[in-house]
Amino acid sequence: MRVLAAMSGGVDSAVAAARAVDAGHDVVGVHLALSRAGGTLRTGSRGCCTIEDAMDARRASDLLGIPFYVWDFSERFREDVIEDFVSEYRAGRTPNPCMRCNEKIKFAALLERALELGFDAVCTGHYATLVHGADGLELHRASDAAKDQSYVLGVLTAEQLAHTYFPLGSTPSKALVRAEAEARGLTVAQKPDSHDICFIPDGDTRGWLADKVGTSTGDVVDRDGTVVGTHEGAHAFTVGQRRGLSLGVPAADGKPRFVLEVRPISNTVVVGPKAALAIAQISGDRYSWAGAAPQDREFRCHVQIRAHSDPEPAAAVWDAASDALVVTPDRPLDGVAPGQTAVLYSGTRVLGQFTIDRTVSAVPAGV
Template identity: 70%
Template sequence: MKVLAAMSGGVDSAVAAARAVDAGHEVVGVHLALSRMPGTLRTGSRGCCTVEDAMDARRAANLLGIPFYVWDLSERFKEDVVDDFIAEYAAGRTPNPCMRCNEKIKFAALLDKAIALGFDAVATGHYATLADGPNGRELHRASAWAKDQSYVLGVLTEPQLAHCYFPLGSTPSKDLVRAEAAERGLQLAQKPDSHDICFIPDGDTRGWLSEHVRRAPGDILDEAGAVVGRHDGAHGYTVGQRRGLQLGRPSADGRPRYVLSIRPVSNEVVVGPQERLAIGTIAGGRFSWAGEPGFDPAEAFACEVQIRAHADPVPARARLVPIAEAERTEQHRAGASREIVVDVDLERAEPLLGVAPGQTAVLYLGSRVLGQFTIDRALPAQQRADVVGAL
């Protein structure tokens, strides 16, 4: 098999490429240049895709004896990931740029180019597994849940899964991968993992956004609509935030308040008590299936839902339904005709906390990834419980 190994410059992708070579595949390494500032160097463990990372990837490829190239996808990355990130925040949503990067860059632009060049598969260092099910290729969690990365791969579709190769999926721990890298003589064996948003390497998301999103002061309201403070830009707030609200008027009970929602049209931030962050129902669009579900998603089905990469999945029931015009909110995407509605099984699980529009929800059936969607709206758990109790 002819394999294109995506080499980020980290230990995982280097070992994945090495295992592809050991498996007898014809392997070519490629590093994606995504930064529009080619002089950028990594600081500690923040960021990725820097000049330093490219050099580390090249050294690893040389040690493995495979051809190596650098592909400049910075323009595509800016349009599909950075600009999308800015637009989402400007619209009052909290996006996940890593999901968009996997969807638009690593498994769309890269995979499309690889197939056009005659490669059979793209290998990455992600911790996830693939299986052939009764309805085609399926995506599953890695054998080690602590390192599982299937959540960020939930955007992949069946045609893309057919050309994916994850050599690390059955590895029990990252320590074993580092030990293997050391045994192979890879200098990056102890290189720290990257974290945070790669195009905001200093970790100051609010500061970065203030340079890219127009700042417009507005009101901070309580749930009754009373003005309790002012903000200098709604994009600087996220659902669930407690610190930095600078409220001029304390709550009647003296308890702290949290951001409950952001209203981009009126430029208002709504705050309230922590219990109002408990969510029982989420819904949204921009959905995709990671392979054929094997059932009609318009009929309610049991599943688990996970709303963050490192969150615990919770039992739920989901269904694909038409969007009722009367229920449209400013968070709904224009032109969307259907959405996925997910009800948490409140008898078996705690409500979801701090759910923000723009986040990605990934649905699982056991270890299998069913698909994903972008959250547009959320219903408080108490309101959901009242509705269920009245049925």
């Protein structure tokens, strides 16, 4: 099999490429240049796809004896990930750029080019497994629950899954991957994992957004519309946030208040008690299935709304009239924000995902 190994410059993708070589595949390494800022350098575990990462990927490829290329996807990344991130915040939603990157870059743009060049599959260092089920290929959780990345891969379609290769999915722990890298002589064996948003390496999302969107003074209001403070830009707030609220009027019960809603049109932030963050129902019409779609319009599942949150048992309805997915968890979800991604599971299998457009509070206003 001809395999294009996406090499980020980290330990996971390097070991994944090595295992693809060991399996006898014809492997070519490629590093994606996602920024045209040539002087960009990694700061510890912040940032990715930097000059340092490209050099680490090249060294790993040289050691494995495979061809290596750097492909410039910076324009596509800017349009599909960064601009989407900004527009979602402008609309008062909380996006997940890692989901968009997997969907639009690694398993759309990269896979499309790979297939055009005659490759059979794209290999990555993601921790997830592929299983041949009765209805076709299925995406499942990884063996290592702590490193499982099936959530951020929930955007993959059946056609994309047919051309993906995840060599690390059955590895019991990340420690074993690092030990293997050390034994292979890979210099990235102890390289820190990347975290936070890769295109905001200093971690200051609020400052970054202020530079892109600008600042504009608005009101912070309670659930009944009473003004309790001001802010310098609604885009800087997300549902569930507690810190950074400049409230001049204390709550009647003296307890902390949290962001419940962001209204970009009126530049208003709505706050209230923690109990009001409980969400009884979520829905969205931007959905996809990771393999065969459920046979029934109503089905039981587990829903996960963050990469590292616990999946919650739920009832799902595939509403044909509105062409939307409506999910009612058995117990309320905490702090759900429009723009987040809900991934649906059946056991370890990923059924599909949708972007949350609408939420229904478990605690009506005035209660």
